Amino acid sequence: MGFFNSWKAKKTKKNTDGWYQLADFLGIDVENTPKSALSNATYYACLKTLSEAIGKMPLKVLSHPTTGGVREEYNHPLWKVLHDRPNAYMPASFFWSTMEFNRNHYGNAYAMIVGAGRDMQLYPLPSSAVELWYDNAHILRDVDDVYYIYAGNDGKRYILSSDEVLHFRNSATYDGIVGKAVKTVLSETINANIKSQKMINNLYDNGFSGKAAVYYTGDLNDDLVKTFSKGIQNFIDGKYEKNGIKNVIPLPISTKMETLANTRLSENQFLELKQYSALQVAAAFGIKPVQIGDYTKSSYASAESQQLSFLVDTLLYIIKQYEEEITYKLITSDKYYAKFNVDVILRADFRNKVETLSTAVNSFMMTPNEARAKLDLSNREGGDVLVGNGASIPITAVGAQYIPNYEEGGKN
Incomplete structure (x- = not known):
């Protein structure tokens, strides 16, 4: 199939960065991913927590037998596909983690359905390369449907009907069809976190010293001023540490250096504001403070109750969406249904x-x-x-x- 060949071509695309190759293979569009957003520690931790939470829960095929109760259907044709290996290239844990990562980062996650029964394969689609159309004017096909138009790596556009694609969307949606990315909703908060991290990095680079003024006697032309200032800056940056010079800045006679302003994070309540911003990002994902490393108001007992709260308040809605979409589009018989085993979260x-x-x-x-x-x-x-x-x-x-x-x- 041309579409599958395009997916394989994208997978084997040459790139010198191993992370980009892995992300490309997992269906993550690294070219259009704002690297600044992923560099934010809290944002990344939230994506990681949700992705791993979905990936660690086994997805099973269950049934309601005529004798009553519930039974696990190990011999069902889709058991291996959903529980073990959705496609030949990744196990179930990686596949469902990839779906959850894209669902949160882009607002929508897509997987193409190839084949049926035991031969079925599920392949993740790059979220940024998929466009949704509701074709009630019958421009694409003769049936009213939501169509997924994928821009393949080979330059072709592939039209997939709704029953050929698994679509998982973020809860933030205006029409119930297309989800809205969390990073879009929290763009200002995430940008503020990124700027604060850059500030900390700059302070470390400068040895937590503020800008300084150098007073000297005599006249220097512009070129000499630049050379003079560069020499002082090299000592501040520690470029002579290999020569044993760490905390000494030599100044010529009649020269004086004075710090313009000391950087006091405590006076600016920097840490408090940074923590508040981190909690805002986590709250948007439904992540508990203890899950992003904030143990200020946590104990062992409360952490356990927070895990239960995380399952009830955050994961159950996400899990229900996955189960409904998978059951509706992959399982034809009303007797069977797909269900995640949430017991692993509460072990x-x-x-x-x-x-x-x-x-x-x-x-x-x-x-x-x-x-x-x-x-x-x-x-x-x-x-x-x-x-x-x-x-x-x-x-x-x-x-x-x-x-x-x-x-x-x-x-x-």
Whole structure:
């Protein structure tokens, strides 16, 4: 297929920077990515947190069998595609992380659907190279639909219908079709953070010293002034450290240097303002302060509750969107549906996990084998029967100890 060949050509595009090759391979448009935005530590940390959160959750295919309940469909044709490897070039964790990265950074993430069933492949599309059209005038095709027009690396334009593309959008959207990038909403805050970081870098480069005035007697022409000033600046910048000169600036006789202004970050409340800006960026992503390294109001217990809050307040909305889009466009039968396993976000320590599973078994909620599976243990004979009440009485025999001459089946 011409489109797939174009994707492969883009993947193998020569570039001397390894990061650009990796980003290009993952579908991230490095040419049109504002590098200043990604250089902001808080912004990058938020993208990383959300991308890894989606990537670490296994995506499963489940069903509602006629006997009731829910069952994992390991033999479903799409299980391997969704759970293990969406395409031949990346595992599921990288693929879904890439989708989430593009969804936040660009406002929209796209994946092209190729093939069907066990042969299906999902390929990420560069978000900046995709244009959306709602063709109710039948200009592109004879069917009213949202069409995705992709500008391929080979110079061609490919028209894909809505059932050929998985589309995940940011929650900030005016029409429900096209998402708005977080960096666009927070452009002023992110730019302020970038400027503050540049200020810190400049202060480090200048040894945290402000601008200075040099007083000297005599007349110097412009060229000599430049040479004189450059020599002093070289000492300030530490260019003679290799010669053992670090904190000394030699001045000629009758020359005096005076600092114009000292840079006091505390007086300008710089750190407080920088922290406030970082929290603004994190709040826009739905990221908790502890997840960007702000532990000022955190403890171990609150961090655990914040993780639960992160799942409920932030991830559930994102996860629901993924599950709805995948189920609608990839799974044809109403019997099956796709669902992320959110338990990995709330993994408890081994003791709490065992106690929780024991309670579930003793309350007839889970069979012993189902509980063992949660601990990655093998099944045991007789472990598929619901037991409980501490004495491990099968649910079908509850109260039997009070019936004289009880026989299996509830008869006496």
